[in-house]
Amino acid sequence: TRVVTVTVKRHVRALRRRPVQVLHPQEEKKEEVKQPKPSSTKWRVYTPRNSAGGEEQASARSQSLRYDKAVPGDRRLAKVVTIAKSRKFREQHGKVLLEGRRLICDALEAGAMLQTLFFSTVDRLNELPNEKLKGVNLIKVKFEDIQLWSDLVTAQGIIGIFSRPDHTKMSYPVTQQKNSLPLSLICDNIRDPGNLGTILRSAAGAGCNKVLLTKGCVDAWEPKVLRAGMGAHFRIPVITSLEWEVIPNYLSASTRVCVADNCNLHMAQPAKLASTRASDYGWVSCHLERMGKRQLSYDSSSDEEEESDDEETERSSKVSFPELSVHTYCENWAQPPVAIVIGGETHGLSVESLQLAESSGGTRLLIPVVPGVDSLNSAMAASILLFEGRRQLQQKVTFSQRCS
Numbered sequence: 182t183r184v185v186t187v188t189v190k191r192h193v194r195a196l197r198r199r200p201v202q203v204l205h206p207q208e209e210k211k212e213e214v215k216q217p218k219p220s221s222t223k224w225r226v227y228t229p230r231n232s233a234g235g236e237e238q239a240s241a242r243s244q245s246l247r248y249d250k251a252v253p254g255d256r257r258l259a260k261v262v263t264i265a266k267s268r269k270f271r272e273q274h275g276k277v278l279l280e281g282r283r284l285i286c287d288a289l290e291a292g293a294m295l296q297t298l299f300f301s302t303v304d305r306l307n308e309l310p311n312e313k314l315k316g317v318n319l320i321k322v323k324f325e326d327i328q329l330w331s332d333l334v335t336a337q338g339i340i341g342i343f344s345r346p347d348h349t350k351m352s353y354p355v356t357q358q359k360n361s362l363p364l365s366l367i368c369d370n371i372r373d374p375g376n377l378g379t380i381l382r383s384a385a386g387a388g389c390n391k392v393l394l395t396k397g398c399v400d401a402w403e404p405k406v407l408r409a410g411m412g413a414h415f416r417i418p419v420i421t422s423l424e425w426e427v428i429p430n431y432l433s434a435s436t437r438v439c440v441a442d443n444c445n446l447h448m449a450q451p452a453k454l455a456s457t458r459a460s461d462y463g464w465v466s467c468h469l470e471r472m473g474k475r476q477l478s479y480d481s482s483s484d485e486e487e488e489s490d491d492e493e494t495e496r497s498s499k500v501s502f503p504e505l506s507v508h509t510y511c512e513n514w515a516q517p518p519v520a521i522v523i524g525g526e527t528h529g530l531s532v533e534s535l536q537l538a539e540s541s542g543g544t545r546l547l548i549p550v551v552p553g554v555d556s557l558n559s560a561m562a563a564s565i566l567l568f569e570g571r572r573q574l575q576q577k578v579t580f581s582q583r584c585s
């Protein structure tokens with residue numbers, strides 16, 4: 182009997198041996214030669230453990246998962262990390278990389294699709310919801326390999342490759358939805374990943390109902406944005422790569438769009454602060470200049486030769502700019518529903534954002550700063566306005582509840 186048992190076990194082990202899987206079909210052929218020999222890769226079985234450290238009971242055992250152990254020369258981790266780090270490849274392959282238990286758990290909870298999970302020890306797997314790992318390509322790699330490719334100062338020994346999340350298919354946390362306010366945020370050309378992540382984190386914290394990103398913003402799924410966002414991507418809808426024309430489609434019809442505007446205060450005279458004329462704040466000159474350049478570049482596709490500086494200046498001076506009133510951030514501006522636009526780090530607000538504010542009956546929001554200070558960091562300005570917006574909207578809800 183023993184001889185038969187041993188022989189059967191050997192057969193089972195032999196059957197379990199599989200060639201290393203390649204994640205990207207188009208690269209399969211190229212990689213075939215480099216793959217380690219099939220006999221060097223083995224499927225392992227992982228049985229979830231309960232919190233006390235023991236194996237779970239019989240019912241749970243049936244949920245055992247099979248994982249693959251990477252062998253020296255296995256380049257799967259390197260390949261997917263490379264893909265996930267380039268915006269172009271991320272978009273082409275429809276994949277995003279999430280690192281660390283917390284982010285991976287948040288994504289799984291929100292219904293994001295995990296394709297491949299690299300982990301350094303089976304204990305890392307025990308920290309994830311076991312039922313969400315079915316059908317996932319699980320690959321055990323050396324901690325040093327994860328460390329090598331990690332974006333974190335202290336690698337956590339776990340990296341997940343997800344399908345790029347689609348906000349229409351996500352289920353955001355119930356508590357988040359219950360605390361959501363008629364407050365949206367529009368990011369207008371935010372280029373810095375740390376800033377965008379911080380803004381998303383603040384937007385989730387302030388109970389924003391959605392964040393809209395214009396086409397020029399840094400990719401919301403870039404690892405640095407994800408890291409700074411601390412899970413905000415999986416708490417509120419983040420809608421990316423939007424042209425200005427379609428932005429109103431994502432806002433309810435009566436939404437007032439308010440623009441965060443530092444109003445180039447360093448150029449303004451203190452006495453002019455009470456004025457609501459844009460030109461009194463000095464910011465028009467900056468925007469005129471931008472608009473002039475914009476028109477010039479649109480025209481450059483025509484047969485006309487380059488325009489002289491004088492002609493440009495003359496044309497720029499003909500451009501009419503939206504007349505928008507100014508509110509300091511602590512005045513009463515947040516009427517539901519409301520959206521705030523936050524300008525980019527380099528160029529500030531776009532002309533399109535000012536036009537949308539004008540057409541929606543919005544206003545400019547100013548956080549007054551000490552004379553000599555140019556402007557605030559975009560993430561800081563966004564946070565101040567979001568939390569002030571939250572305070573004002575909540576006050577209105579409390580007031581109307583008291584009246585009814």
Ligand SMILES: C[S@@+](CC[C@H](N)C(=O)[O-])C[C@H]1O[C@@H](n2cnc3c(N)ncnc32)[C@H](O)[C@@H]1O
Binds near residue numbers: 440524528547
């Ligand atoms: C770093 S600032 C842009 C500076 C840019 N060079 C300019 O002149 O417009 C980035 C964005 O943060 C917001 N912001 C910064 N300081 C602000 C302030 N004091 N009040 C209101 N918004 C402010 C605005 O939306 C601004 O476009």
